[in-house]
Amino acid sequence: xxxxxxxxxxLLAGALGLVALMTLVAPDLDVPPRQWVxxxxxxxxxxxxxAVTVTSVETSAxxxxxxxxxxxxxxxxxxxxxxxxLVDPVSFQRVQLETRDxxxxxxxxxxxxxQPPLTQxxxxxxxTWIFEVPYGGARGAHLLVESEPREFDGYDxxxxxxxxxxxxxxxxxxxxxxxxxxxxxx
Amino acid sequence: xxxxxxxxxxxxxxxxxxxxxAVAVVAAGLVSALGGFAPASDRGRSVAPGDxxxxxxxxxxxxxxALVDDSPPNADPDPAIRVRVRTEFxxxxxxxxxxxxxxxxxxGGQVVTRTRTADEDVRSTLGYDPGVLVxxxxxxxxxxxxxxxxxxxxxxxxxRDERPSRSLILDDWRVxxxxxxxxxxxxxxxxxx
Numbered sequence: 086x087x088x089x090x091x092x093x094x095x096l097l098a099g100a101l102g103l104v105a106l107m108t109l110v111a112p113d114l115d116v117p118p119r120q121w122v123x124x125x126x127x128x129x130x131x132x133x134x135x136a137v138t139v140t141s142v143e144t145s146a147x148x149x150x151x152x153x154x155x156x157x158x159x160x161x162x163x164x165x166x167x168x169x170x171l172v173d174p175v176s177f178q179r180v181q182l183e184t185r186d187x188x189x190x191x192x193x194x195x196x197x198x199x200q201p202p203l204t205q206x207x208x209x210x211x212x213t214w215i216f217e218v219p220y221g222g223a224r225g226a227h228l229l230v231e232s233e234p235r236e237f238d239g240y241d242x243x244x245x246x247x248x249x250x251x252x253x254x255x256x257x258x259x260x261x262x263x264x265x266x267x268x269x270x271x
Numbered sequence: 272x273x274x275x276x277x278x279x280x281x282x283x284x285x286x287x288x289x290x291x292x293a294v295a296v297v298a299a300g301l302v303s304a305l306g307g308f309a310p311a312s313d314r315g316r317s318v319a320p321g322d323x324x325x326x327x328x329x330x331x332x333x334x335x336x337a338l339v340d341d342s343p344p345n346a347d348p349d350p351a352i353r354v355r356v357r358t359e360f361x362x363x364x365x366x367x368x369x370x371x372x373x374x375x376x377x378x379g380g381q382v383v384t385r386t387r388t389a390d391e392d393v394r395s396t397l398g399y400d401p402g403v404l405v406x407x408x409x410x411x412x413x414x415x416x417x418x419x420x421x422x423x424x425x426x427x428x429x430x431r432d433e434r435p436s437r438s439l440i441l442d443d444w445r446v447x448x449x450x451x452x453x454x455x456x457x458x459x460x461x462x463x464x
Contacts, residue, residue, distance in 0.1 A: 108439055153393045158404045181365075188402065191365040194395040219402035 119231065121245040130244040133232040136169040140211075142248045144223050144255040148215065150195045154259045159219040161193075163260060164228055164248065167211050169270050170204040177201050179231035182216040182248075185224065190216045199262040212265030224252035314429050314452035324451040326432045328444070329373075330404070332357040333453040336426045338378075339410070340461040341390050350418060350461065351410040352376045352426055353389055358407060360399040367397055372446045375429040376411040378457065379419035383411040426457035 124130045129138040143163045147156040162182060168175065177200065182190040192200055192214040201212030218226065231243040318324055324331045334355040342349035354376065360366055372384045388396050392408035399405075429449050436445040 104439070108437065150393050155393055159400075159402070187363070189364045190400050191398060194397050195393065217400050217403050217405075222402065 119241060119243040121229075121243055124244060124246045126246065126249050128246075130230075130246070131171070132230070132242050132244055134171055134173050135175050135230070135232075136171060137230050137244055137246075138167050139164055139228060139246045139248070140167055141165045142250065143260065144250065144253075145258075145260045146255045147259040148196070149259050149261045155195070156259075157217050159217055160223050160255050161260070162216045162218060162223050162226065162248070162250070163262065164214045164216070165211070166201060166214065167209060168201050168204065169209045170206045172206055173233065174203060174205050175233060176203045177230075178234060179229075179243075180214055181229045182214075182218065183227045183229055183245075184218060184222045185226070186222075188218075188222070189229075190218055193217055196262050198264045201265050202267060204267055207270055208267050209270045210265060210267045213262045215262060221252065223248075223250045226250055313449055314427070315431075315449035316451055318451040318453050320453055320455050324430050324453075326430065326450055327434060328360060328362050330359040330361060331430060333428045333430070333455065334406075336376075336428065336455045337458045337460040338413075338422065338426075348415040350413045350415050351387070352378055352383065352413065352457065353460070354409050354411065354428060356407055356409060357404055358399060359404040360401055362401055364401065366399045369396075369399070370433055370444060370446050373431050373433065374409070374411075375431065375449075377427040377429065378413065379423045381413055381417060383413060386411055422459055424457060426455050428453045428455065 122130050122132070124139070126139045126142055129136055131137075142165070145161045145163060147154050148161050148163070149155070164182075168177070180192055184190070193216065196213065196215045199213040199215065201210040201214075204210040214228070226248050228246040228248055229243055230246070232241055318333075321332055321334050324333070334357065336352055336354045338350060339353045340348055340350045354374075356374075358369075369386070374384065374386065376383045386396070386409045389408035389410045394405060394407050396407070396409070430451045430453070432447045432450045433444040434447050436443050
């Protein structure tokens with residue numbers, strides 16, 4: 086009886102130890118593994134749900150929001166895109182800018198009306214994602230676009246667009262982002 | 272080995288009471304160095320308005336504060352402490368929000384940790400980007416029927432640190448002890464609205 090209990094306790098301790106070890110060594114699942122399709126500005130890339138083209142990229146020290154000029158202590162990166170929804174509705178939830186230091190930035194929500202909206206299959210949206218990065222952080226940055234999140238998320242492809250930014254000083258004056266628009270895919 | 276024995280020999284002959292005294296002196300020194308037996312401060316070190324406060328993943332500046340009320344005329348009062356801060360997130364990925372309870376306002380007996388968007392701020396309260404210093408306006412709503420009379424002319428903003436909290440399901444950050452307290456003048460700006 087004692088031997089059975091001892092064996093059971095050892096098994097339990099072993100299982101708990103294994104769980105602790107897996108917790109320590111498991112990768113960060115916030116960032117699912119991706120196989121990246123590398124693109125440049127003007128090239129169209131296709132992943133599961135969408136075909137995306139970055140049409141232009143600008144940097145600016147200030148932008149207007151609600152008729153107010155907002156100046157950054159860093160730099161705004163303004164990325165214009167055109168995206169076709171192919172199979173399912175697309176809400177562009179997984180869009181980030183990655184710097185050379187591998188820091189990741191999400192689009193600023195102050196300009197949410199400029200961002201590509203929820204787009205149904207068969208439609209195309211034009212919009213602008215605006216990122217704010219530290220001064221000097223824009224040089225060599227990439228735009229990352231991933232498929233829509235699903236119940237089980239794992240290995241998948243993503244689009245990685247070289248924004249072609251060389252660290253030139255940002256454009257003077259305040260840019261005014263346009264609202265997004267949607268039309269039937271031609 | 273021989274040298275050690277030579278040193279240890281005379282020490283070994285010391286009376287036990289001296290050993291006890293020596294251990295007590297060392298322990299008292301350690302306790303003193305760690306802050307003594309006084310209760311731990313619940314406000315952290317005092318920091319002047321505008322000075323940098325460094326935590327595990329933030330650089331913060333608490334710049335100024337005022338009592339405001341944005342409620343429309345004839346509506347119920349909706350007082351709040353408006354705090355102007357500058358934030359810089361030192362992590363590596365844009366963070367959605369400030370941790371609840373990381374900032375705490377103490378005003379006339381009320382302790383407020385909940386924040387809301389200030390109407391005047393064009394900045395979103397969502398999205399804290401790595402390495403970008405941003406000026407923001409935060410509002411801490413007060414209980415309107417519990418405002419002290421007379422109104423205090425100062426407010427205290429407490430900044431708490433965070434530590435990583437890792438579990439099987441979710442990796443997160445947990446708010447911990449106070450690292451800094453900023454004592455600010457607090458003008459009554461309600462009449463100016």
